[in-house]
Amino acid sequence: xxxxxxxxxxxxxxxxxxxxxxxxxxxxxxxxxxxxxxxxxxxxxxxxxxxxxxxxxxxxxxxxxxxxxxxxxxxxxxxxxxxxxxxxxxxxxxxxxxxxxxxxxxxxxxxxxxx
Amino acid sequence: xxxxxxxxxxxxxxxxxxxxxxxxxxxxxxxxxxxxxxxxxxxxxxxxxxxxxxxxxxxxxxxxxxxxxxxxxxxxxxxxxxxxxxxxxxxxxxxxxxxxxxxxxxxxxxxxx
Numbered sequence: 001x002x003x004x005x006x007x008x009x010x011x012x013x014x015x016x017x018x019x020x021x022x023x024x025x026x027x028x029x030x031x032x033x034x035x036x037x038x039x040x041x042x043x044x045x046x047x048x049x050x051x052x053x054x055x056x057x058x059x060x061x062x063x064x065x066x067x068x069x070x071x072x073x074x075x076x077x078x079x080x081x082x083x084x085x086x087x088x089x090x091x092x093x094x095x096x097x098x099x100x101x102x103x104x105x106x107x108x109x110x111x112x113x114x115x
Numbered sequence: 116x117x118x119x120x121x122x123x124x125x126x127x128x129x130x131x132x133x134x135x136x137x138x139x140x141x142x143x144x145x146x147x148x149x150x151x152x153x154x155x156x157x158x159x160x161x162x163x164x165x166x167x168x169x170x171x172x173x174x175x176x177x178x179x180x181x182x183x184x185x186x187x188x189x190x191x192x193x194x195x196x197x198x199x200x201x202x203x204x205x206x207x208x209x210x211x212x213x214x215x216x217x218x219x220x221x222x223x224x225x226x227x228x
Contacts (some may be wrong), residue, residue: 003177004157006157009155010180033214035216042221042222043203043221043222044219044222045207045217045219045222047216047217050214052214060141080128090153091157091158095214100146100163100165100211101146101148101163101165101210101211101217102148102160102163102173103148103158103160103207103217105150105157105158105159105162106157106158107156108155109158
């Protein structure tokens with residue numbers, strides 16, 4: 001079974017600074033997809049960024065980028081120029097090609113942005 | 116475009132009571148699922164469905180029941196609520212293929228006393 005691990009229960013960053021959230025996963029599949037979801041206090045789950053395992057290029061969405069290391073099974077999220085609105089719980093998620101649309105989530109990292 | 120509509124947003128139950136959490140999507144997604152979110156444990160899959168008439172168990176199915184009579188609706192039933200079922204519940208839907216994102220409902224905070 002696939003597992004996803006987020007080893008940082010809490011992180012904090014100063015406004016305008018950069019922060020990196022860690023995620024590792026375990027799988028025997030060669031084709032899969034990885035996601036970062038943001039959950040603000042409103043509880044809504046919001047997709048931040050996604051990465052296909054077959055793509056070597058790291059995904060980027062504005063201030064959000066990932067460092068995808070397939071051999072190391074690592075998928076970290078970098079947030080640049082942090083804003084107060086980035087404060088939220090962040091979840092890393094895995095979706096395997098052979099497991100249909102099932103998502104496996106990590107434990108989550110609570111990000112605090114200090115003004 | 117409503118997306119995924121989940122009701123209610125909050126609910127308090129007494130131990131032993133039953134209730135149904137409603138979930139509806141208007142995106143014609145084949146795949147629908149229910150997760151529970153507990154502190155320090157992320158979201159865990161309860162049940163899922165790949166189409167009308169087809170359901171299967173996820174990681175934590177005990178105490179929950181589902182059905183999928185239409186593509187749009189996927190209700191979650193608690194037959195006899197227990198304090199261990201106090202949690203935040205999310206319904207999600209997506210297509211069956213590729214890297215398409217899952218769309219989530221707004222969540223239900225359930226407290227069983």
